[in-house]
Amino acid sequence: MFFNMDQEYKEIALDQEIFNFTGQDTTVVHQLRMLSDSLGAPRFFYADIETPVCADGECKLAKIKVYWNLLGNYVGFGVFEKTPLTKNEHDPFTHADYKKLHQLLGDRYSVLERRKMDDLIDEVPIVGEALKTYKGIDAISGATKKEIKESVVKGGLYSCYTLWHLANGAIVKAMKSHLETIYSDAITNYLLKSSYLDYQEYGLKKLRKEKFEEHIEDVLRIFHTTTPITRAYILKKIPNELFQKEIVTSNFYSKFHEVDKNTRTQLIAKMIQSDPKSSELLVIHIDIMTNNQLESYLELLKKHSAYLNEFIKKELKTYARSKDVKYNLKVTEFIREV
Amino acid sequence: MKKLVLFLSLTIAGLHYLSAQNEVLVEAESFISKGGWVVDPQFVEQMGSPYLMAHGMGAPVLNATTTINLKETGKYHVWVRTKNWVPGNWEAPGRFNVIINGKVLKNTLGLENDWTWEYAGKTRIKSHKVAIELNDLTGFNGRCDALYFSKTKEVPTNDTHRLAVWRKTVLGEPTAPEKTITFDLVITGGGLAGCAAAIAAAEQGLKVALIHDRPVLGGNASEEIRVHTLGIYGKYERILKMIDTEHYPNGSYKAKYDQEKRDKNMKSIENISLFLNWRAYDVLAENNSIQYVDARQTATGERIRFEAPLFVDSTGDGWIGFWAGAEFSYGRESVNKYDEEWEKWGELWSPEVGDNFVMGSSVLWQTEKKQTKQAFPKTPWASDVSGNHAAIAGEWYWEFSRNDLHQIHDAETIRDHMLRAIYGSFSKAKNDNKNDNIKLDWVSYLIGKRESRRLVGDHIFTFKDVRDLTKFKDSVVMEIREVDVHFQQNLKDEDKPDFLSTALFFETPKYYIPYRSLYSKNIANLFMAGRNFSCSHVGLGGPRVMLTTGQMGAAVGFASAICKKYSVNPRGVYTEHLEEYMELIEKQQ
Numbered sequence A: 001m002f003f004n005m006d007q008e009y010k011e012i013a014l015d016q017e018i019f020n021f022t023g024q025d026t027t028v029v030h031q032l033r034m035l036s037d038s039l040g041a042p043r044f045f046y047a048d049i050e051t052p053v054c055a056d057g058e059c060k061l062a063k064i065k066v067y068w069n070l071l072g073n074y075v076g077f078g079v080f081e082k083t084p085l086t087k088n089e090h091d092p093f094t095h096a097d098y099k100k101l102h103q104l105l106g107d108r109y110s111v112l113e114r115r116k117m118d119d120l121i122d123e124v125p126i127v128g129e130a131l132k133t134y135k136g137i138d139a140i141s142g143a144t145k146k147e148i149k150e151s152v153v154k155g156g157l158y159s160c161y162t163l164w165h166l167a168n169g170a171i172v173k174a175m176k177s178h179l180e181t182i183y184s185d186a187i188t189n190y191l192l193k194s195s196y197l198d199y200q201e202y203g204l205k206k207l208r209k210e211k212f213e214e215h216i217e218d219v220l221r222i223f224h225t226t227t228p229i230t231r232a233y234i235l236k237k238i239p240n241e242l243f244q245k246e247i248v249t250s251n252f253y254s255k256f257h258e259v260d261k262n263t264r265t266q267l268i269a270k271m272i273q274s275d276p277k278s279s280e281l282l283v284i285h286i287d288i289m290t291n292n293q294l295e296s297y298l299e300l301l302k303k304h305s306a307y308l309n310e311f312i313k314k315e316l317k318t319y320a321r322s323k324d325v326k327y328n329l330k331v332t333e334f335i336r337e338v
Numbered sequence B: 001m002k003k004l005v006l007f008l009s010l011t012i013a014g015l016h017y018l019s020a021q022n023e024v025l026v027e028a029e030s031f032i033s034k035g036g037w038v039v040d041p042q043f044v045e046q047m048g049s050p051y052l053m054a055h056g057m058g059a060p061v062l063n064a065t066t067t068i069n070l071k072e073t074g075k076y077h078v079w080v081r082t083k084n085w086v087p088g089n090w091e092a093p094g095r096f097n098v099i100i101n102g103k104v105l106k107n108t109l110g111l112e113n114d115w116t117w118e119y120a121g122k123t124r125i126k127s128h129k130v131a132i133e134l135n136d137l138t139g140f141n142g143r144c145d146a147l148y149f150s151k152t153k154e155v156p157t158n159d160t161h162r163l164a165v166w167r168k169t170v171l172g173e174p175t176a177p178e179k180t181i182t183f184d185l186v187i188t189g190g191g192l193a194g195c196a197a198a199i200a201a202a203e204q205g206l207k208v209a210l211i212h213d214r215p216v217l218g219g220n221a222s223e224e225i226r227v228h229t230l231g232i233y234g235k236y237e238r239i240l241k242m243i244d245t246e247h248y249p250n251g252s253y254k255a256k257y258d259q260e261k262r263d264k265n266m267k268s269i270e271n272i273s274l275f276l277n278w279r280a281y282d283v284l285a286e287n288n289s290i291q292y293v294d295a296r297q298t299a300t301g302e303r304i305r306f307e308a309p310l311f312v313d314s315t316g317d318g319w320i321g322f323w324a325g326a327e328f329s330y331g332r333e334s335v336n337k338y339d340e341e342w343e344k345w346g347e348l349w350s351p352e353v354g355d356n357f358v359m360g361s362s363v364l365w366q367t368e369k370k371q372t373k374q375a376f377p378k379t380p381w382a383s384d385v386s387g388n389h390a391a392i393a394g395e396w397y398w399e400f401s402r403n404d405l406h407q408i409h410d411a412e413t414i415r416d417h418m419l420r421a422i423y424g425s426f427s428k429a430k431n432d433n434k435n436d437n438i439k440l441d442w443v444s445y446l447i448g449k450r451e452s453r454r455l456v457g458d459h460i461f462t463f464k465d466v467r468d469l470t471k472f473k474d475s476v477v478m479e480i481r482e483v484d485v486h487f488q489q490n491l492k493d494e495d496k497p498d499f500l501s502t503a504l505f506f507e508t509p510k511y512y513i514p515y516r517s518l519y520s521k522n523i524a525n526l527f528m529a530g531r532n533f534s535c536s537h538v539g540l541g542g543p544r545v546m547l548t549t550g551q552m553g554a555a556v557g558f559a560s561a562i563c564k565k566y567s568v569n570p571r572g573v574y575t576e577h578l579e580e581y582m583e584l585i586e587k588q589q
């Protein structure tokens, strides 16, 4: 079994049927089930799948258990010892093949998404000119056949294709809709406390603004560990009254140098919605700002005197005298102006 | 040579002539022989002028040379407007020096941050005729905007605004262009959209001017940028086949064959006056109506005023609209503004709160395998950007956008960032013996853009129109190609290089774009076609590909014929002559 959320899996105590669904291009019905912990808190979606995998008119049955997290994102699969998945020549998948399959099923951006089964038939190695014509296309085939070949199990293209579409197809939306029907504050809490990026993201989306304060510790922890796109989301959503509290401001700005450049831009722009402490935490890092970030920062200092105190002026002067030639002219000019 | 002016110095404020000393400003782009240097006019609006660049991809280029006449002999100080395009703790990558009458001036140039006047040294001029050379030392994009000869050691201003005024004064340039020409339709920007607009209007008998800032037509599809055209022809197959491309990989040298076809076709059409290497720089709008577009020859500096009752903005960046005061948008709208959610991709697709994470710009490049070993210099100044990334091929997803950078105002920074990504990644790949014979064959120095200003029309085309398959009574463009919106990979995974993107694709059977998205809401006589048409950020995701932008061009070209016939503005075509217009389009194939 390949699984991304082992700890949670150990806590499973209940298994309950939810609804039936069918895969893409088949009429085979599968049953979607919900796995919960001993207290009944939902943890995974799950389906025992038997699906025909067809190539060149010949079909074989693939048996596999597929697991999704609460958001309907694939997290793992299991196969039965007696009925392994097989490749073209009926050879069973090896351990390495399963590992690759696991990787593929977890890739939501997979090139298989926009491919019809027919497009994949070309089994002839693609080299030279033929490869050239497939590469580098800002659209229609963002993927090359080579890319497809690299992402699937050799000789197991059809199984991979079928299973990817089962695990990442329409069922994902259905699971998310189901989550909505059972959603509760307890789930928000669970998602925000978890260490999974997609859970945190969803929890934040669901977190009402008035609840931010209650969850500020989670929010800050997530901010410092999550992806830039989610950081951007937090900075856009956090209510100003909360952001302005000195302790919150300090927490966001004290790690200015550790966050990505896009987040830095946002932090600078948000300075005037924060406690003036932010400005002191920024001034010590002007050397790592981009040109435009420094310009915005200085511009804000010019317009909002509350953020320009003696400490900041002193720091700016020190920088202007420093050996860092990158911005010293700009900073010197600023000092002259104010 | 017109821009090469000799005169007695004068004070800027009062335009009084002073007869104290001689000074001469030489615009580098006006050099008689450019040698291996290229004219780069892409960033005029930001840094003030086209400039010469030593784009040698690591091998120093041939000297650019010119001669000037100095009225007075004697000792001169020479300043050069240039910049160190990658300041840092390494030798500046774009170093060069200046040679006067065969003698190298003392200081190496290209060393200081930002565009500034660097002091090249002094020279003693014995005869009036002076030979100047720019001598590239690195092959890595040294740049020279202008040279300034003066008998005093007073350095010209670095402030961009004051510099613009100073320049005009030093060059003795009158406010208005020397020449005015009148047309029925003036189109600015010769990408697929501009070319198609020109053909359609010219076929209908309009006298058309097509102003384009490059020597070749096609914009991103040109052999200079090498993106192949995607999408369908819609109603305009005949027109679009004259200017489209084959389906080769982006960056392929094959772009050259389609270039020949396109240029030949465009030149053969009666009624189209092509102004190649002319860049529009200003517009006058009175009572919300454009009176004229002023343009400048990118090398000689010569200027022309283009008057017309109707104008098309197909610059991609919406320059004509911008100068005329047309409403425009930039950035990502809130998902709720136009109901553009695609739940699956959430914030990556369309954010709850709007922001500046637009699709980025690219620089395409190509390598070739040779029979022999090919050396490539070390590029320590590139590794801040390229990190450990190694590559011997570029792709569409070599794309850069960051929220502190504007795709227009910071385009030079973005282009330079991509150059560092390319040189650094290639240099890294060359550490591996298996790449010994790989040669960096071609790197574009022109930036290929995807998204910037979008001018606002009577209809704003959005993702909702795609999703709902909305049919309009004025549907003039149709498309079946997927909608794809890009995001920078490092927004999801910080460890990824910041110059790579991922595309999200939304399949569609067929969507339509209404004519009302192709003329300005508030500038009465302005059409727009191309990626600066009226749409939202996600709305642009589909139609930015070039056969779709070409369809837009053709549609406005035909609309301009109706405008002329009835003396109406673009909006009048919709409100008063829609039936006739749609019939005209229906007749095309």
Ligand SMILES: Cc1cc2nc3c(=O)[nH]c(=O)nc-3n(C[C@H](O)[C@H](O)[C@H](O)COP(=O)(O)OP(=O)(O)OC[C@H]3O[C@@H](n4cnc5c(N)ncnc54)[C@H](O)[C@@H]3O)c2cc1C
Pocket (backbone or CB within 6 Å): A137, A138, A139, B188, B189, B190, B191, B192, B193, B194, B211, B212, B213, B214, B218, B219, B220, B221, B227, B228, B229, B230, B231, B250, B278, B279, B280, B281, B314, B315, B316, B317, B319, B361, B362, B363, B364, B395, B396, B448, B449, B450, B529, B530, B531, B532, B544, B545, B546, B547, B549, B550
């Ligand atoms: C790397 C990359 C890959 C892409 N892949 C594809 C693809 O595979 N297929 C596809 O169809 N599309 C693709 N696109 C998208 C497409 O190329 C762009 O959206 C394109 O800009 C649309 O064309 P356009 O007609 O609007 O104008 P452009 O092609 O942008 O042309 C506008 C022209 O106007 C000129 N201009 C600008 N300002 C002035 C001025 N002031 N005076 C005179 N001239 C001016 C510019 O030099 C430019 O050449 C890609 C884009 C990039 C960057």
